[in-house]
Amino acid sequence: MAWFKEDRTEPATPKRRTEARKKGQVAKSREIPTAIIILVASTILYLYGYYLNNTLIAFSRQFWAHANSMHVSPLYLDHAGRYILQALSWALSPLFIGLIFVCLLTNYIQTGFILSADPITPRLSRINPISGLGRLFSLSAFVELLKSILKLFVIAYITYRIIIHELPHLPALSTLSINQIISYMVRISFNICIKVGLVLFIIACLDYLYQRYQYEQNLRMTKQEVKEEYREREGDPKIKARIRSLQRQIARRRMMQAVPKADVVITNPIRLAVALKYEHKKMVAPEVVAKGAGLLAERIKQIARAHNITIVENEWLAQILYKTVEVGQTIPPTLYKAVAEILAYVYRLKGKRL
Numbered sequence: 628m629a630w631f632k633e634d635r636t637e638p639a640t641p642k643r644r645t646e647a648r649k650k651g652q653v654a655k656s657r658e659i660p661t662a663i664i665i666l667v668a669s670t671i672l673y674l675y676g677y678y679l680n681n682t683l684i685a686f687s688r689q690f691w692a693h694a695n696s697m698h699v700s701p702l703y704l705d706h707a708g709r710y711i712l713q714a715l716s717w718a719l720s721p722l723f724i725g726l727i728f729v730c731l732l733t734n735y736i737q738t739g740f741i742l743s744a745d746p747i748t749p750r751l752s753r754i755n756p757i758s759g760l761g762r763l764f765s766l767s768a769f770v771e772l773l774k775s776i777l778k779l780f781v782i783a784y785i786t787y788r789i790i791i792h793e794l795p796h797l798p799a800l801s802t803l804s805i806n807q808i809i810s811y812m813v814r815i816s817f818n819i820c821i822k823v824g825l826v827l828f829i830i831a832c833l834d835y836l837y838q839r840y841q842y843e844q845n846l847r848m849t850k851q852e853v854k855e856e857y858r859e860r861e862g863d864p865k866i867k868a869r870i871r872s873l874q875r876q877i878a879r880r881r882m883m884q885a886v887p888k889a890d891v892v893i894t895n896p897i898r899l900a901v902a903l904k905y906e907h908k909k910m911v912a913p914e915v916v917a918k919g920a921g922l923l924a925e926r927i928k929q930i931a932r933a934h935n936i937t938i939v940e941n942e943w944l945a946q947i948l949y950k951t952v953e954v955g956q957t958i959p960p961t962l963y964k965a966v967a968e969i970l971a972y973v974y975r976l977k978g979k980r981l
Contacts, residue, residue, distance in 0.1 A: 637853050639846035642860070647846060648741060654842035655737040658774065658831035660730050662824055667729045669820035671722050676813055682718045737835070767841070774834060778827060785822045789815065879923070882954055885916040886927055887934040891973045895942035899949050900924035902931070903958070905970060912957040913966050918949050937973045944969070 639647075647653075672679075793815060800808055848856075858864070886892075889902035890913075898920050905913040919927050931938055944965050952958055958966055 634849050635844075635847035637848045637850060639843070639848060640853065640856055642856060643846055643848060651741065652842075652845075653738040653741060654835075654839040655734065656831055656835035656838050658827065658834045659737065660733040662827035662831045663729055663733050664726055665820055665827065666824035668722065668726055669817055669824060671725050673813070673817045675721060679718055680809075682714070770837070774830070777830060781826045781830070782823050785826065786819055789819050789822070878954075882917040882919075883926065883930060886930040886936070889916050889931070889936055891969060892927060892931040892936055892938045893941050893945045893948060893969065894924065894928065894938060895945040896940055898924055899945045900927040900931075901945055901948040901952075902927060902936070903948075903966065903970075910957065912960075912963065913970065914957050915948060915952045915954055918952075918954060920949070937976060939969050939973070941965075941969065 800811065803811070885904075886902050889904045892900055892902045894900045900917075900919055900923075901915060902917040903913045904910075904916045917927055928938060930936075944962070947962065948958065
C-alpha cells in the first residue's frame with residue numbers, strides 16, 4: 628500500500644490544510660445532518676401536529692363550505708390554488724424553517740464557515756469514464772455502500788420490531804374514532820422515527836470519525852513535498868546560506884575598515900582581539916568597533932600595527948569583551964574602570980587627554 632500512497636508519511640502542513648479548505652475539501656459526514664433532520668422533523672411534527680391538524684381542518688371546512696356556490700372557471704381555480712398554497716405554506720413554515728436552520732447549523736459545526744466554488748467548477752476529470760470507474764470501485768464507494776445497507780437494515784429492523792410489538796393492539800382500533808386512530812398512528816410513527824434517528828445519529832458519529840481519518844490520510848505529504856514547500860516559503864537553503872555568507876563578509880569588511888579609527892586593540896596573546904574607540908564628546912562610553920578570533924584576530928592586529936594603533940595584552944578583559952559586547956555596542960558599566968585604565972595608559976603614550 629505504500630507504493631499506492633506514494634510514501635505519504637508526513638502530516639499535512641498548515642499551508643496544505645489552508646489550500647485544501649479553499650478548495651472546499653474539509654472533513655465532514657453527510658450522515659449527521661440526515662440523522663438530526665429526522666430527529667428534529669419528527670419532534671416538530673409531533674409537538675406541532677395538533678396545531679397543524681386543526682389548521683388543515685379549519686381550512687378544509689372553510690373551503691368546502693362554499694362548495695355549492697362554486698363557479699368553476701380558470702380565474703376561480705387560480706385563486707383557489709393560491710389560497711391552498713398560502714394556507715399550506717403558513718401551516719408548514721415552522722417545519723421548513725426549523726429544518727433549514729438545523730441543516731445549516733450541523734454543517735457549520737462540522738466545518739465552520741466555508742465558501743468555495745471549486746467543488747462545482749467544471750473539470751474534464753469528473754466526466755472521464757476511467758476516473759469514474761476508479762471512484763466507483765474505490766474504498767470510499769465501498770464504505771458508502773456498506774453505510775447504505777446498514778441504514779436500510781436499521782430502518783427495516785426498528786420498523787419491524789415496533790409493528791410486531793403493536794400487533795396485539797390493532798384489533799382494538801376498530802372501536803376508536805378517526806381522531807383517536809390518527810393519534811395512535813402519529814404516536815407509532817413518531818416512535819419509529821425517533822429510534823431510527825437515534826441509531827442513525829450513532830452511525831453518523833462513527834462515520835464522522837472515519838471521514839476525519841480519511842481526510843487526514845488524503846492530506847498527508849511526501850518528504851519531498853514538505854521540502855519543496857519549505858523551499859517555497861523560506862527560500863532555497865543553499866541560497867540562504869550563500870546570502871548569509873555574503874552578509875558576514877560585508878560586515879567583516881566594514882569592521883576591518885573601522886579598525887584604523889580605533890584607539891586601542893585589546894588582545895589575549897593567543898587568539899582574541901577587540902578594538903575599542905572612545906570619543907568623550909560624542910560617546911557615553913567606549914565602543915567596540917571590531918573583534919575577532921583566530922585568523923580574524925591576527926588580521927585586526929596587523930591593521931592596528933599598520934596604522935600605529937596601540938595593542939595591549941589583557942587576557943581577562945579581552946575574553947570578557949569578546950563574549951559579552953557585540954560590534955557597535957558600548958562596554959557595560961562593570962568594565963568602565965578596567966577599560967579607563969587602559970585608555971589612560973594609551974593616551975599617555977600618545978600625549979592625549981582622556
